[in-house]
Amino acid sequence: MTDRTFTGTVPGTLSGAGPALGVLIPASNEAELIGGCLAALAASRWDDDAPVRVIVVANGCTDRTADAARARTADFAARGWELLVIERRQGGKLAALNAGDARLDAPIRVYLDADVVVEPALLAQLRTVLSCDQPRYASGRVRMTAQSWISRAYARIYRQVPFMTRGVPGCGVFAVNAAGRARWGAFPEVISDDTYVRLQFTPDERIGVPAGYQWPVVEGLRNLINVRRRQDTGVREIATRYPEIMKNEGKPTLTLPQKLKLAARNPISFTIYTAIITSARINKNKNKTWHRGR
Numbered sequence: 001m002t003d004r005t006f007t008g009t010v011p012g013t014l015s016g017a018g019p020a021l022g023v024l025i026p027a028s029n030e031a032e033l034i035g036g037c038l039a040a041l042a043a044s045r046w047d048d049d050a051p052v053r054v055i056v057v058a059n060g061c062t063d064r065t066a067d068a069a070r071a072r073t074a075d076f077a078a079r080g081w082e083l084l085v086i087e088r089r090q091g092g093k094l095a096a097l098n099a100g101d102a103r104l105d106a107p108i109r110v111y112l113d114a115d116v117v118v119e120p121a122l123l124a125q126l127r128t129v130l131s132c133d134q135p136r137y138a139s140g141r142v143r144m145t146a147q148s149w150i151s152r153a154y155a156r157i158y159r160q161v162p163f164m165t166r167g168v169p170g171c172g173v174f175a176v177n178a179a180g181r182a183r184w185g186a187f188p189e190v191i192s193d194d195t196y197v198r199l200q201f202t203p204d205e206r207i208g209v210p211a212g213y214q215w216p217v218v219e220g221l222r223n224l225i226n227v228r229r230r231q232d233t234g235v236r237e238i239a240t241r242y243p244e245i246m247k248n249e250g251k252p253t254l255t256l257p258q259k260l261k262l263a264a265r266n267p268i269s270f271t272i273y274t275a276i277i278t279s280a281r282i283n284k285n286k287n288k289t290w291h292r293g294r
Contacts, residue, residue, distance in 0.1 A: 019082070020050035021127050022106030026096035027056055027114035031063040034114050035072060038083070041112075042075035044123045052081040052123070056114075057100040060091025065114075097187045110175040111197070117214040118173065125209035130177035137180055137201040139170040141212035148219045155217045156266055157273035162252035168206040170194050172215040180205075190241070192234025199238065203250035221276070228280035 023041060027034050034056065041054060054076060058066040069085045076083040086099060097111065108130045110123065122140045129138050142164060144155040163169060174194055183200045190196050198206065218227050239246050254262075263270040 018051075019053040019106045021052050021108045021110065021123065022104035023052065023054045023110045023112055023123075024097065024100040024104055025054070025056045025112045025114050026059060026093045026100065027061070027065050027069070028059050028091055028093070028096075029061050029063045029065060030114035031061075031065045031068045034065055034068050036117055037112070037114050038069060038072040039075065040117045040119075041123070042072065042079065042081070043120055044118065045120045046079070046124055049080060052076075052079075053084065053104065053106055054081065055084045055086060055100045055103055057086045057088060057096040059088045059093070059096035059099075061087070092189075094187045094189050094193060097193065101187070107178040108175065109181055110173065111193075113172045113215075115216050116172040119211045119213060121211035122173075122209070122213055125211045126175045129207045129209055130175060130180075132177065133179060134205070135179040135183060135201065136177050136205055136207060137168070137170070137198060138175045138207040138209060139168050139173050140209050142169065142171060143212045143214045144217050145214050146217040146219065150221055150272060151217045151219050151224060153266075153269040153272045154224055154276055156269040157262055158217070160262060161254050162258070166252050167203075167250075168198070168208040170198050170206075173213050174198065188241075190234065191230060191237055195234055196238055196242070196245075199242070199245040199248045202248050224276050225279050228276055232280055 025034070025037065030037075038054070038056070046052070056066075056069040058069065066085050066087050069083070073083050084103065086103065088096060088099060101109070108127055110126060112118070119140070125140070126138050130136050142159070144159050146152040146155045158164065171194060174197055176197070180201065184197070187193055188196065218224055259270075
């Protein structure tokens with residue numbers, strides 16, 4: 001299966017004075033969370049007058065996501081930034097990403113989930129490390145949040161695995177520069193868009209910045225298993241459809257001594273984490289439908 005051709009403005013070949021940085025947020029029924037996401041962006045520390053464009057693509061929404069996003073327009077206008085809200089009747093995150101990408105018109109592009117809250121320094125730090133001619137991918141430090149005790153237990157271990165502590169996972173937030181964005185065309189219809197983009201880059205081309213962001217873990221045992229199963233399925237899909245980029249994985253593994261140390265420090269949390277991973281792998285063909293549990 002071949003990708004569709006990217007039809008937006010190719011980063012690095014902009015005509016006229018466009019934004020220095022663009023943020024794209026696909027949002028489906030996120031009326032309760034989009035306001036907090038946008039408020040954090042509008043509160044970002046920014047050292048100059050370089051313009052920023054933020055695009056929210058409300059896709060397939062049956063709630064007031066678009067209205068809640070537009071309510072933040074004045075916050076961005078006060079800084080000389082632009083907030084654009086696009087409404088699409090059809091759902092689908094990948095289609096929303098492509099619709100927004102075509103309007104982003106920025107050499108540095110930040111792709112952000114609607115339930116993420118960024119720290120004030122994150123945008124500026126991403127801009128700094130991506131202001132180069134070489135292809136680069138970047139993200140911030142993940143701060144996992146959870147409400148239920150079982151989700152907190154899962155997150156307690158997940159945040160300590162090498163992929164999270166030594167890699168640049170980009171879950172919830174990833175950014176690329178012009179040369180990096182030129183590595184693929186339109187976003188293909190894949191389960192794991194963040195994995196697809198991350199694997200366009202070698203480990204040496206992926207940069208983590210110190211500033212972080214809050215990324216909520218789904219709530220409840222069933223949702224945790226479903227999400228983990230979906231993550232695993234997404235990686236297998238990419239390995240099957242795009243085997244040529246799997247060479248860029250460079251994913252550090254959790255060694256036996258590391259597992260034993262985690263188990264000794266947090267025996268209950270480690271048991272829960274292991275049970276969720278095992279259940280997701282054993283029942284990998286179940287529950288192919290997807291919804292985000294909170």
